[in-house]
Amino acid sequence: MEPLIIWIQERPLIICEQLQDIPECILPSSRQEYLVDIDKLDLQTMINQLQQGTTEACIMLSNDTSTVFQDIAKRYVMREAAGGLITDAQQDVLLIFRWGKWDLPKGKIEPGDDPKQTALREVHEETGLYHVAIERFICHTYHVYTDRHTNEQILKKTHWFKMQFTGTELTVPQIEEDILDVQWIKPVHIEKYLRYSYGTIRYVFYCAGYTT
Structure with a gap:
């Protein structure tokens, strides 16, 4: 199953069912080191680490990727492009x-x-x-950016x-x-x-x- 990937400052936050789902083009190096235990590290801390560059990637394993994605998405203003x-x-x-x-x-x-x-x-x-x-x-792809006019944090979903x-x-x-x-x-x-x-x-x- 294809993972859900949100790019934050060109660093991937990956939500998937298993590590083998992640394509080499997204994360070619060892995946184990980027695994995150959501019970020990909250979502906002993960997002901050990606924004600040203190980690190169975060991987969350879940059998309900849609629910995890929605929990992240509600922190942003959603926009769509194609x-x-x-x-x-x-x-x-x-x-x-x-x-x-x-x-x-x-x-x-x-x-x-x-x-x-x-x-x-x-x-x-x-x-x-x-x-x-x-x-x-x-x-679909997803990436986060800051709106230059409103300074809002945007999560953009693009249809390709x-x-x-x-x-x-x-x-x-x-x-x-x-x-x-x-x-x-x-x-x-x-x-x-x-x-x-x-x-x-x-x-x-x-x-x-x-x-x-």
């Missing part, structure tokens, strides 16, 4: 460069929109591509979709959203780019079937 992992006819993958990292196009789900509508809209706005179709759902580009138009980075570059990357080079990406993005590629 985005896409896009390939073309040559199976090259689209990546955007924003805030010093390689990323995938995504954006906030507006009232009245569903995740698929949002993902297609954000891909168009952030990359300039029109001829894009959704193939399938990939996964595999998409196919069938057009001929050139990419146009959305500069007003701080996107400096849009590139089509050969699959053989993906791992090199993911070294300069986010844990959530590496997990999307893992769930989509890439071996990086």
